Amino acid sequence: MFNQTRIGARKARFLNLxxxxxxTRSRGKARGFVSSPEPxxxxxxxRGRQLIAGNFLFAGNLVADREKSPWDITPPDAGFAxxxxxxxxxxxxxxxxxxxxxxxxxxxLWGWIxxxxxxxxxxxxxxxxxxxxxxWINHALFMLxxxxxxxxxxxxxxxxxxxxxxxxxxxxxxxxxxxFEALTxxxxxxxxxxxxxxxxxxxxxxLARECASQIDAQGGLPxxxxxxxLQVFTLLTWAAAAxxxxxxxxxxxxxxxxxxxxxxxxxxxxxxGALARFxxxxxxxxxxxxxxxxxxxxxxxxxxGLAMGYARLxxxxxxxxxxxxxxxxxxxxxxxxxxxxxxxxxxxxRPLIVNCGSGASFGLDWRRAGRATPSHSALSxxxxxxxxxxxxxxxxxxxxxIDGPAHVPVEITPVSDGMRFQGGHDGYVLTHGLTHARTLExxxxxxxxxxxxxxxxxxxxxxxxxxxxxxxxxxxxxxxEIRFHLHPEVDATVDLGGAAVSMALKSGEIWVFRHDxxxxxxxxxxxxxxxxxxxxxxxxxIVLSGRAITEVTRVRWSLSKxxxxxxxxxxxxxxxxxxxED
Numbered sequence: 140m141f142n143q144t145r146i147g148a149r150k151a152r153f154l155n156l157x158x159x160x161x162x163t164r165s166r167g168k169a170r171g172f173v174s175s176p177e178p179x180x181x182x183x184x185x186r187g188r189q190l191i192a193g194n195f196l197f198a199g200n201l202v203a204d205r206e207k208s209p210w211d212i213t214p215p216d217a218g219f220a221x222x223x224x225x226x227x228x229x230x231x232x233x234x235x236x237x238x239x240x241x242x243x244x245x246x247x248l249w250g251w252i253x254x255x256x257x258x259x260x261x262x263x264x265x266x267x268x269x270x271x272x273x274x275w276i277n278h279a280l281f282m283l284x285x286x287x288x289x290x291x292x293x294x295x296x297x298x299x300x301x302x303x304x305x306x307x308x309x310x311x312x313x314x315x316x317x318x319f320e321a322l323t324x325x326x327x328x329x330x331x332x333x334x335x336x337x338x339x340x341x342x343x344x345x346l347a348r349e350c351a352s353q354i355d356a357q358g359g360l361p362x363x364x365x366x367x368x369l370q371v372f373t374l375l376t377w378a379a380a381a382x383x384x385x386x387x388x389x390x391x392x393x394x395x396x397x398x399x400x401x402x403x404x405x406x407x408x409x410x411x412g413a414l415a416r417f418x419x420x421x422x423x424x425x426x427x428x429x430x431x432x433x434x435x436x437x438x439x440x441x442x443x444g445l446a447m448g449y450a451r452l453x454x455x456x457x458x459x460x461x462x463x464x465x466x467x468x469x470x471x472x473x474x475x476x477x478x479x480x481x482x483x484x485x486x487x488x489r490p491l492i493v494n495c496g497s498g499a500s501f502g503l504d505w506r507r508a509g510r511a512t513p514s515h516s517a518l519s520x521x522x523x524x525x526x527x528x529x530x531x532x533x534x535x536x537x538x539x540x541i542d543g544p545a546h547v548p549v550e551i552t553p554v555s556d557g558m559r560f561q562g563g564h565d566g567y568v569l570t571h572g573l574t575h576a577r578t579l580e581x582x583x584x585x586x587x588x589x590x591x592x593x594x595x596x597x598x599x600x601x602x603x604x605x606x607x608x609x610x611x612x613x614x615x616x617x618x619x620e621i622r623f624h625l626h627p628e629v630d631a632t633v634d635l636g637g638a639a640v641s642m643a644l645k646s647g648e649i650w651v652f653r654h655d656x657x658x659x660x661x662x663x664x665x666x667x668x669x670x671x672x673x674x675x676x677x678x679x680x681i682v683l684s685g686r687a688i689t690e691v692t693r694v695r696w697s698l699s700k701x702x703x704x705x706x707x708x709x710x711x712x713x714x715x716x717x718x719x720e721d
Contacts, residue, residue, distance in 0.1 A: 171295070172331050174384070178277040179377050181430060182230030190231060191243050197222035199500025199670050210250050217261075218500060224255075224262030225270040233278045245282060248275070249290060252297050258304075265308045266317035268301050269324025273377070276331050299335065302328040306338045309345070314353060315360060315471070316367050322346040323374040330385045343390065346378060350396035358396075358403035359447025361471035363464070365407045366420030368447065369428055372400045376435045401437035404428060406446035407460060409485035415449065415460040416483065418467065419474035419497045421670060450551055452558045455585025456487040462515075463549045463562050466526050472540040474499070474510075477526035479544045479564045480577045481515035484588070484698065489644040490626040492516050492698070496668035501675060509668050510540070513622060518575050518592050520619045520687075521608075525566030525575070542569065557582040571617055572596045572604030573687065587699035592621055596690040605690060616686025621694060623652065623681040627667045631679050633660070640681050641701075649701040658685035658694055 189196065193205030198218030204211075214220035222228070232244040255262055262271065275282070275298060283291055302325065309321040322342050329339025353360060353371075360368050375397050379389045407415050412429055413422035448464025461482040467475040474497070484492040495514035498505030508514060512524035519525070526543025544564035552559050563576040578591040596605040608617055625631055630643040637660055640652040654660060665680035683694060 171333055172276075172279065173333055173336075174331070177384070178233065178281075179380065179434075180227075180230045180274065180277050181424075181427065182228075182232070182234035183424070184231075184234045186228070187231035187233075187235035187240055190228060191235065191239055195219075195223075196671075196673075197228075199673060201673050208247055208250050210247070210254050220261045221267060224251075224260065225267045226251075226274040227270060229274040229278050229282075233281050236281070241281060241284065244278070245286065245290075248282060249293065252293055256293075256297050256300070263304065264317075265305060265310075265312035265321035267320075268305050269309070269312075269321040272298065272301055272305065272324040272328045276327050295332075298328065298332055302332065302335055302338060306342070309342065313470075314349070315362060316370055318349055319346070319353075319371050319374045322349065323378045326378050327381055330381050330387070343382070343387070343393075346375075347390035347392040350375070350390075351392045354396040354399055355447075356399070357445060357447050358399035358401070361467055361469075362418060362474065363448050363467050363471075364418045364420040364474065365404075365414045365416075365447070365449075366423050368400060368407070368420075369404060369414060369423055369431060372397065372404060372435070373427075373431045375400070376431060380434070397435055398437050401432060401435050403446040404432060406451045407449060408458075409460065409483070409490065410453070410456055410458040411485050411488045411490065413485075413490075416494050416496050417449070417462050417478055417481070418476050419499065421496065444551065445549065450549060450560050450562070452551075452560055452579065452581040452588075453585070454557060454581050454583055457484065457581065457585030457588075459484050459560075459579060459581055459588065461560055461562065461579065463547065463560070465545060465547050465564075466540050466543045468543075469539070473538065475526075475540040476510045476515065477512045477524035477540065477543060477566070478515040478517060479525050479547060479566060480562055480575060481512075481517035482579065483516065486585075486644065486648055486650065486700065487646055489628070489646050489648070491629060491642065491644065491650060493624050493626050493667065495624055495666055497670065498668045498675070500670040501668065505668065505675065507538070513620065514624075516623050518577070518594075518619060518621045520567045520571060520573065520575070520594070521617050523567065523570055525564060554580060567594075568601055568604070571608045571687075572601035572606075573617075574601070587697065589697045590695070592694045592696075594619065594687050594692040602690055609688070612686075614688075616688040618684070618686055619692075621658075621683040621696070624665050624667075625679045625681065627676045627678040629679070631662055631681070633662050650698055651701055652681055652696065652698055654683055654696040655694065658683040 193203055195202045195209055195212065200215040200219045202212050209223050229244060232240045305321060305325045309325055312318040312321040322345055325342040326339050326346065329335050329342060360371065375393060379393060379397065382389045408428055409415060414420060414428060416422060445463055450461040450463040452459040459482055462478045462480065466472060466477060466479060478494065481494055483494060494516060495509050498509035507528060512519040526540045529539045529541045544566035547562060547564045549562040558581050560579040563574055565574050567573045567575060573594045574597055576593040576595060580589045596602040625642065628645050632641050634641055638653065640662055642650045661682050663680050663682050665678040666675040667678045668675050
């Protein structure tokens with residue numbers, strides 16, 4: 140299987156370069172744009188200033204050299220090269236918008252045409268070409284201002300050549316985000332550039348087919364990556380806007396996908412406006428999610444039940460998002476995490492409980508560590524994750540998630556003073572005969588959440604497997620840990636006696652973690668992984684550790700916000716945090 144993957148990748152690279160060189164041999168010339176394109180991408184002023192200063196920060200790598208253009212730099216890894224050749228950094232230079240930013244952008248863009256415009260280099264893939272076309276068209280007026288006719292002719296000629304390449308190779312992009320990027324770029328170019336209108340029609344139909352096949356009834360993607368879903372949603376809204384501007388009708392399947400995705404993204408949005416971080420996705424750029432939802436003008440609210448396999452509890456200023464489904468399977472699992480029943484909690488504008496995130500930008504070892512269950516706010520058992528990585532080759536980077544939970548029953552119900560989530564998964568049945576069940580109850584005011592984790596040997600076959608696993612420990616019990624990863628800006632301390640942890644947020648709020656005293660509680664070092672950082676951020680994690688000795692093990696814990704009163708701080712966690720309704 141691995142050899143077939145490598146052969147397929149080599150064949151795709153060959154076809155990309157062959158079609159790129161064929162497209163760039165044509166001398167077709169664009170006469171200009173059908174209409175002045177309206178920029179829809181949003182850049183960062185701060186990142187733009189850093190680029191002008193010669194600080195190239197892409198995919199977690201920083202290369203600083205003010206004297207060089209980006210094309211003189213040897214990319215530290217493939218992610219860095221993809222970020223360069225995708226030209227999303229044009230958004231940042233356009234956000235600065237002054238003469239220095241324009242001249243920098245012009246120098247780098249025409250440098251790319253000179254070096255790579257004849258079909259050479261890593262940028263000639265369908266998804267990167269689509270991404271690059273969108274940026275070139277979006278910022279054409281910014282780029283062409285002050286340029287003479289020969290330079291403008293080179294610009295338009297390259298646009299035509301890249302569009303013709305994309306019309307022949309878009310189907311070579313992987314289904315999912317890469318193909319959505321390729322098709323959106325082709326639609327953009329076909330609608331915007333004079334003489335290429337006929338290339339838009341097949342792409343419009345193909346994009347509608349992708350919407351129908353890739354966006355499920357819950358408004359989700361097979362990868363279950365929230366940030367990737369936001370990227371696809373943004374591309375679909377851009378394509379719909381471009382069709383509307385051109386006086387074209389947007390296919391119903393395209394519009395229906397936008398209407399399905401919008402409520403799902405609202406479910407995945409925390410109280411601070413950021414996305415939940417699961418299955419390789421990050422929080423998203425600040426303001427990106429709100430801007431995308433506003434642009435789509437879809438008013439539907441949170442869907443009932445699960446959204447892309449996630450459950451949401453929210454009340455007051457608190458949001459809780461739970462991974463409540465099996466991990467992605469097959470090709471969609473290449474970046475999946477073993478995070479079933481993990482959760483995140485945000486209070487107001489401050490994240491409290493988080494997952495470590497994707498370590499992909501920090502190397503293979505960090506990538507694998509970030510995908511493991513202990514890197515999530517979840518229960519891990521005996522050194523095992525709830526799913527296993529299939530690693531055919533250490534250096535290949537091609538790793539699927541296998542043997543994960545297959546059965547994940549979930550129920551979300553109202554209770555007298557809030558909402559209750561109940562879920563379970565069988566990810567440890569094959570190895571230990573144990574099912575993990577988790578219950579979370581968020582109060583109506585959002586100021587407290589009670590949790591319960593159980594390990595159960597349910598069927599006779601499970602009990603026999605559990606007995607064998609227990610015998611392997613010489614009856615000392617199967618070690619398990621329940622981890623609660625804290626955001627780096629949370630200041631946590633273990634209270635006297637070691638029975639509780641106080642957590643201070645930057646907002647001044649104090650949250651308190653308590654448990655029922657059955658397990659050992661420790662506050663340990665942790666990490667927070669972000670692709671926009673040069674290295675992992677130091678953080679902390681609360682760890683409850685114990686041993687499963689019987690066929691039923693139950694642990695109760697609570698998170699609650701301390702409340703300011705006339706006589707000081709009142710700890711809500713002391714007020715019956717372990718209600719037993721059995």
